[in-house]
Amino acid sequence: MTVTAVQLAGRPGQPLLVLGPSLGTSVQTLWAAVAADLADDFEVIGWDLPGHGTNRVVAAEPLHIADLAHALMEQLDGAYAGATFHYAGDSVGGAVGLQLLLDHPHRVTSAALLCTGATIGTADAWHKRKEQVESSGTSSLLASTPQRWFSPGFADRDPDIAARLLDELAGISDEGYAAVCGALASFDVRSRLADISGPVLAIAGADDAVTPPSALETVATQVRRGRLVVLPGVAHLAPAEAPHQVARLIRDHAASAAADQRTVAEVRAAGMAVRRNVLGDAHVDRAIAAATDFTSEFQQLITEYAWGGIWTRPGLDRRTRSLITLTALVARGHHEELILHIRAARRNGLTVAEIKELLLQTAIYCGVPDANTAFRIAQETLRDLGDLDTP
Incomplete structure (x- = not known):
């Protein structure tokens, strides 16, 4: 399997919520506080990227976002055959969410897409990042990553979670990280957003330079049923920086989507x-x-x-x-x-x-x-x- 599943919170029989990580993070560390907040409402399952967190598999290249979405559905069908689910993902996890909405629209009850976009960055930038990691390892990213990931002052306000995230980045498989860079380089579903009919909540960080609010606004306005929320004082890892706000938004969005489907x-x-x-x-x-x-x-x-x-x-x-x-x-x-x-x-x-x-x-x-x-x-x-x- 290209991705691995992680049980985060809740219990069987509750509505299923699937959480997706950002590049360079494990789903456990990124989403732990959010999952704890949602434990009374959902059975919360996360998934890890190749070479990240619980996933020691190194994906064959070329890897595409559609491959990650397909592997995730195989994992879910192994444990929850045919079940519908709510989804939330940050960055590349959000890109996988868009792919799920396109490829498996009847399985996704609602989607909260955080700090992401219908395309993220440029192909050239991702190829350069890939080459850097292949030659110097993920540890070479540590100096520049805090500025991309965190809003000003976050590392001082919550040094423990900031340190854990950066420590994990240094320990991630170079091959796995590089493969996901390649997947992001080729990802572009801007022309297909109008095909997405499921309810989408786009959540942007006001301080996010990687996927700025304008990228989430594009998603929210071009899908058929989209809404945008911008979180002040938050950068690229919203689940880590604003877990209680994110949990409330996911809970309310999922409940509204479920209510819309009731007879x-x-x-x-x-x-x-x-x-x-x-x-x-x-x-x-x-x-x-x-x-x-x-x-x-x-x-x-x-x-x-x-x-x-x-x-x-x-x-x-x-x-x-x-x-x-x-x-x-x-x-x-x-x-x-x-x-x-x-x-x-x-x-x-x-x-x-x-x-x-x-x-x-x-x-x-x-x-x-x-x-x-x-x-x-x-x-x-x-x-x-x-x-x-x-x-």
Whole structure:
């Protein structure tokens, strides 16, 4: 195999996320912090380039990006035959992501492409880098690499990860590194971007001189469903420099892509599950039992659009959604719904003290009379729940 697979985080049965490395890095070191952040959401698998990380194989030349994409699919099919997956890759890992979107569009549910491009650098520059490594080894790159990889000050802010990345570079197989240089020299899919129909999130580092934001903008604007995010203070190795931001972007992008592919029935089923979890089975059962021919379609509407369309979105947790909902209900004077959602807020983990703080804030921004009524309703509701003592 030209590439090797690495188990990074998560567990079998979760949605599959595949991570791809940058030239000169192992997927473990580059993506470790991101993978840890995503362990509750995905089974995270990485892959290593020839001569990098876990991969001791030296690829036969000439090597092409399409060869790496094909080898990765063989690895995945060996363990996850026919499975779809989310993908994220940095630099050459992003180039492989573009190739996967072109060659295997029905397998890639979403793609986050970081610090990459439809072509990277020039063929002449890659051939010169290849010749340098073949004659002097990857250690000859150490003096110039920090300026290419890291934003100003990063090595001082996080010296451990910077040192690990550079140490790995010095230990990478010269032949493997050179082979990937050759693959990048021949990579150019600019004329094919319009053929990519899958959802693409292009993530650029504002300080990246290797693949500047303009390269990611080209990808985001020319694929059919693209979006660009530029990370300030980040250079070429975004997963190492901004792991928490990158993890959040990948999680939200994958969830949005998955939501786009749900059928109406699936959205409604997800909405019903959240509705029951937040409001309680007893309330939902009463609402369903009380539905008539006149009101049943309204019950379907709120289950599908409010609970399935909004409450299942990944951008906010349920505690935050409860805070927002309570504020809106106080402002609009929807007192019956306020009782319902105070109970829901407690199920979503809000404390009595947090509900009190929210109501105090509504006194300023919604008005004292509204807050006065809301405090009365909240106190009665919380007493009914046993959360406040009865005087």
